[in-house]
Amino acid sequence: MPTEQLVVHGAREHNLKNVTVRIPRRALVCITGLSGSGKSSLAFDTIYAEGQRRYVESLSAYARQFLQMMEKPDVDSIDGLSPAISIDQKTTSRNPRSTVGTVTEIYDYLRLLYARVGRPHCPICGRPIAGQSxxxxxxxxxxxxxxxxxxxxxxxxxxxxxxxxxxxxxxxxxxxxxxxxxxxxxxxxxxxxxxxxxxxxxxxxxxxxxxxxxxxxxxxxxxxxxxxxxxxxxxxxxxxxxxxxxxxxxxxxxxxxxxxxxxxxxxxxxxENLACPDHGVSLPELEPRVFSFNSPHGACPRCTGLGAQLEIDPDLLVPDTSLSISEGALVPWTIGSQSFYDSVIQAIADRYEISLETPWRELTSDEQDRFLYGTDGDRILVTYRNRMGRKRQYTMAFEGLVANLQRRYRETDSSQQRERIEEYMSFRPCPTCHGARLKPEVLAVTIGEKSIHEFTQLSVTAALRFIDELELTKTEELIGRRIVKEVRERLTFLDNVGVGYLQLDRAAKTLSGGEAQRLRLATQIGSQLVGVLYILDEPSIGLHQRDNGKLIGTLERLRDLGNTVLVVEHDEQMMRSADWIVDIGPGAGEHGGVVVAEGTADVIARTDGSVTGEFLSGRRRIAVPDRRAEDGRGWFTVRGASMHNLKDIDVGFPVGRLTCVTGVSGSGKSTLVNEIVYKALANRLNKMRTKPGDHLGVEGIECFDKVIEIDQTPIGRTPRSNPATYTDLFTHVRELYSLTPEAKVRGYKPGRFSFNVRGGRCETCRGDGQIKIEMHFLPDVYVPCETCHGRRYNRETLEVRFKGKSIADVLEMSVEEALEFFAKIPKIRRRLQTLHDVGLDYIKLGQPATTLSGGEAQRVKLAAELSKIATGKTLYILDEPTTGLHFADIEKLLEVLQKLVDNGNSVVVIEHNLDVIKQADWIVDLGPEGGEDGGEVIATGTPEEVADVEDSYTGQFLRGILALPAAAAA
The missing domain is CATH 3.30.190.20 (Ribosomal protein L1/L10, rRNA-binding domain)
Known part of the structure; x- marks a missing residue:
């Protein structure tokens, strides 16, 4: 067998239909196809799983017990397989101590650099200090x-x-x-x-x-x-x-x-010591561990290196400053029986002559502080009535609402009360280190007049510029040359994969899936491995078209080192840049799992029966609308948005239209839409207790009755969650089964048909359908339950049937099958129809939520919202809804979004996909760059109007795509 090819024989994992495929090695290979066609089953569940399994099996039994082992995939054989490394989008660390600097190992090199050539100063007077023999x-x-x-x-x-x-x-x-x-x-x-x-x-x-x-x-x-x-x-x-x-x-x-x-x-x-001779402040011996906020040697003792503490947030105590105290401005004092606090409020108002009818925002800061921070030792006269109804009085010095809640949170043993108080708390900068995470004497060590914390506050691009301009003495240059080289290379890799706008101290848990994936990609490039099989899941997610070229160049560099790069991707530019394309299809689910075409982009474009080929050749395309929607029902406007890198901007969004927020990565799109627009409206409309980003206000909220954010977070964290339960479809299915003649005779209620509670479920596996068997030197084995044979329910429950199918049979149905099966049951059909409309025909109703991709989870959420009774006054917010979608799937998504708008709702999407952008009624383009160089409104208007703006990168790409229909017509 030639070693120049990776050959997969007879792959049958999931919906793959005995697939045999030949993939060239040391090439950039793109696997594409409709959502659910089997791309990930081939790339990750077959090729990567087998590569990882073979590697782990080559290790000793002792080492294997510490590693997660993969099951052998259902495949006849794979030849020419190299060690495999998967770079997916589900690896973002949730650890609050993880930052961009730590996950890329840049911070490790910085600690070494500062320990070896850092210049210590006195943290009090700033004078340089040095120990002398x-x-x-x-x-x-x-x-x-x-x-x-x-x-x-x-x-x-x-x-x-x-x-x-x-x-x-x-x-x-x-x-x-x-x-x-x-x-x-x-x-x-x-x-x-x-x-x-x-x-x-x-x-x-x-x-x-x-x-x-x-x-x-x-x-x-x-x-x-x-x-x-x-x-x-x-x-x-x-x-x-x-x-x-x-x-x-x-x-x-x-x-x-x-x-x-x-x-x-x-x-x-x-x-003789590293100490300030005037102030006596001693510095420890400079070692790398001293600069680590994860080590007690360097971490700020108050926040233990987190840089923030969970504290009562006054903004959450008074979320709506337009209300007066008598109208409930102080939220914690409006819940439950609060007669004591009512008396205290009245006593403070009487003592300091404060009107309880004045809106909170119109009170002076001193008046507000009396309620929030107490009477500063002054005693107030509190009048109340006891249980007998008699009037009583006493004097007290009030500690303030903030201190009151903080004390109760600290002293209570009730988890319920702690959770309730946590609703008014947020992470605020540590008052000792002010968010720097380290001890003051450590922060007094500088290189190029910057402490290690100040260095990490730089964006990747700015840090690269700082390193290039850094001036060291000859001795420092000799000591730090190799360290500086490593830091420069890693920063360059990050800049090249399109994340130059990220600050090095950015928390890893705040990164999007695409950003986290590109960080790992940069780390892999830095490792300089050769002969490895890299498998990536949609690396272009979250990237503006302008930055796609950089990413492709990075992947080509990885290939040129002598590696095989396999990407699951739908981006047209990526496909055209690939050395080889494998198109899986022709449809999704049971209608997919076949290699429709393989070859170069030109070969795919000429292949009949390939949906991908139809779009690549131009025979089929998502059309530009003949006309844009007329002016909607007014506008809602964000005033003075200034969170993160937003430059105090005012942004207007039309009501009742499809608005697309665009811009290069890091320009401020998510900050504007998710952190300000959504949270500000959710506080007012959904009564959520969440703190929006810095802004002056939002006008036009009265145009909506609710706001719904549809993101890509999982719909559940356990295998018990599935599309049927999330969309509330299963509730109606259980009700239907409880109304069957057999169920009525036996007295079964809807709860009998739940696999989460005792009664109808199999108690051997507790409704899981499988049992986990731990294997010390092998991967844990999940075997079907011997009692229910994987069907989750006990025998009595399974005897109840509707049209010949048990409740377990329904969970095994695909959406497509269930739509036909329940065609005459309106409540169930309506929910199934929405899953069909968003392009999820192929998923099973009982498919565990943990196995759904981010894009699939987002569409399940969208379907759940579509199935609800529409009011026509809802604002829907979607963050990159085209993630994981093929051209044909995007067509369906756009139909769904247009239906929402046609019903009078408003839709705001954050998107880079030009097919969605050109369909929008209105565009808000942010930029011009990412990070500190972004955060400004570059252009607003229809796609045609934005295309005419020279300074807009989005406009430059729109120009070309809007010209295509005109050229075709000519």
């Missing part, structure tokens, strides 16, 4: 001009209150005769009285010397004595010819610059 101190003192008189002093007490009788007595016993107390030289034989209420400085005079040629030995002994007395410190006082001290010069740890003064000053402090 005894010999170095002696050498600097020996530079004094011959004949110069000076004393060697040991500062045993520095700026501390006390009488210090014991210290002075001990010095006297040790044979010392002179001390310098608060700048005045005194004899120890004299009585020295110190006022314990004031700070004092005591320096013992170890030796009095005059500079001469043979002084080295005595000077060394004197300095050694002084440093042993003063924990590594020694003060050199230069004395004038008449023996009096020259006062008034500040101390410095710098080397002397002339022959008569140490450091050019009358008094100089030297330190």
């Amino acid at each position: 005894l010999d170095q101190i002696v050498e600097q003192v020996l530079r004094l001009q011959e004949g110069t008189k000076f004393t060697v002093n040991a500062p045993v007490v520095r700026d501390r209150k006390g009488e210090y009788k014991d210290v002075l007595e001990e010095l006297r016993r040790d044979g010392f005769t002179r001390v310098k107390v608060d700048g005045e030289q005194r004899l120890l034989e004299e009585p020295i009285e110190l006022d314990k209420k004031f700070k004092h400085t005591i320096e013992v005079v170890v030796d009095r010397l005059a500079m001469k040629a043979d002084l080295r030995q005595r000077l060394t002994q004197s300095i050694e004595t002084a440093t042993s007395l003063a924990a590594g410190l020694v003060v050199i006082d230069v004395v004038s010819s008449d023996g009096a001290d020259r006062q008034g010069g500040p101390r410095s740890g710098k080397a002397p610059r002339d022959g008569s003064k140490v450091g050019g000053l009358s008094s100089t402090t030297f330190s």
Whole structure:
């Protein structure tokens, strides 16, 4: 068998129909096809699973027990298989300590760099500090001009209150005769009285010397004595010819610059330690662990390196500032029986003459603080009625709502109360480190005048620029050259895959799936592996068309190293750049699982029966609408959006139309739509307690009665969740089965047909249908339950049938099959129809939620919303709904979105796909770049209007795609 090909024989995993395919090695190969056609089954569940399984099996039994092993896929054989690495979109770390810098290993190199060539400073005065050896101190003192008189002093007490009788007595016993107390030289034989209420400085005079040629030995002994007395410190006082001290010069740890003064000053402090001689702040020995916020050696002790703490957030206590206190502005005091707090509110209002009818936003900050932060020790007169209805009074100093909730949260043992209080809490910057995560003495170490925290606050692009412009001394250059090279290479890789806008301290859990995947891709490029099979799942997700070329160039570089790069992708530019395409189809689910075509893009375009080929050749395309929707029912406008990189922008969205928010990656789209628009409207319309991003306000909220965000988060975290349960379809199916004659005779209620509760489910597997068997040196095995044979229910429940099918048979049906089966049951048919409309014919009703892709989960959510009774005043927000969708699937999605708009609803989508953008009624284009260079409104209008804007990258690509129909017509 030739080694130039990867050959898969007889793949039958999931819906694959005995597929045999030949894939060239050391090439960029694109696997495409309709959603659900079997692309992932071939790429991940067959090729990757077998490659990973073979590698793990080559390890010792001891090593295998620590690794997740894959089951052998259902395939006859795979030849020419290399070690496989999967780069998917489900690997984002949820750990709050993970950042862009840590997951890419850049932060590890930065810690090493700062430990080796960082320049320490005093965190109090900012003065550079450095530890010096005894010999170095002696050498600097020996530079004094011959004949110069000076004393060697040991500062045993520095700026501390006390009488210090014991210290002075001990010095006297040790044979010392002179001390310098608060700048005045005194004899120890004299009585020295110190006022314990004031700070004092005591320096013992170890030796009095005059500079001469043979002084080295005595000077060394004197300095050694002084440093042993003063924990590594020694003060050199230069004395004038008449023996009096020259006062008034500040101390410095710098080397002397002339022959008569140490450091050019009358008094100089030297330190053997890494410490500020003036403030006594000691720095630990600079090691990489000191710069880690995951280590107690470097982490801020208050927040333990998280940089933030969960605290009561005043903005969540008063989400609607237009309300007065009497109207319920203070939300925690409006829930349940709050007679005590009603009395306190009235008492505060009476004491400080505050109107309870005035809107919260119109109260002064002092008036607001009385309720939030207390009466500052002032006692207020609280009047209340006891259980007998009698009026009682008492005085109290009120702690404030914030402190009250914080105390109750800390003291309560009730998890229910803690959860309720957590609704008013958010992560706020640590008051000690202000979000920097590290100790102040660690943050005082700099390179190029930036601390390690300031470095991580830079975007990837800015950090690359900083590294390129960094100036080091010759010694620092010699030490740090290799480290700087590693940092520069990793930053360059990140910039090349289109994430140059990300800050290095960005939390990993806030990254999108596409961003996380590109970070891993950059890390793999940095590893310089050769002969590896890389398998990627839609790497172009979240990328603007402008950045696609960079990504493709990166994949080609990975290929040119000698690797095979396999991408599951729908992007046309990616397909045309691939060396080879494998088109799976022709349909989805049971109608897919066959290799329809394979070859170059030109070959696919000429292949009859290939839906992909029809779009590549131009025989079929998503048409530009003949006309745009007329003006809707008005506008809703965000004012002063300034969260993250948004530059205090005002953005208007038409009501009752399809609006597309576009822009390069990192331009601020998700911040504007998800963090500001959705959260601001959800607070008002859905009564959610969530804090929107910084903005002045939203006008036009009255145009809507609810807002719905449809994202790609899983519809459930356990295999028990499935499309049938999520869409509420299964509730109606269970009700239907409870109405069958057999169920009525047996007295079965709908609950009998649930696999989550006792009664109807199989108790051996508790409704899972399978049992997990742990294998110590092999992958865990899931075997069908021997009692129910994988059907989840007990025998009695399965005996109840509708049209010859049991409830377990229904869960095994695809949406397409179920639509035909329940055609005459309106409640069930309507929900199945919505799943069909969004292109999910192929999924099974009982398919575990954990096996659905992000795009499938999003469409299940969309179907669930479509099945509800529409009011025509809903705002739908979708974040990249074309993820995982083929050209043909996008056609269906656009029909669904248009139906929502036709019913009077408003739809706002964040999208990069040009087929969706050209269909929009209105476009809001942000930019011009990502990160700090983004956050501005570049263009708004119809696709045709945006295409005419020269500065818009989206407009540049729209120009070409809008010109195609005109060219075809001509």
